[in-house]
Amino acid sequence: MSIFLSLDKQSLEKFNQSARPTGIAMIVIGIIGIVFPSVISLTLSFFISSLFFRLYVKYSG
Structure with missing residues (x-):
């Protein structure tokens, strides 16, 4: 905080x-x-679950 006290208003x-x-x-x-x-x-x-879902649909009959 002391750094702010040493600065002038413009800085x-x-x-x-x-x-x-x-x-x-x-x-x-x-x-x-x-x-x-x-x-x-x-x-x-979502991508991985859709792959497993496609495999399930394909091989479930």
Whole structure:
């Protein structure tokens, strides 16, 4: 916190302007990191289950 006290008002204003887009970008990257692995795993699970379902339908009679 002492680093903010040693900065003048102009430097602090510049830091605040650059910190906001960086924070938003980090939030977006975090959401993508959470959502896409889930989507990929669901797609893979659906694909594998559809293969087993096709085999079941083919050989069940």
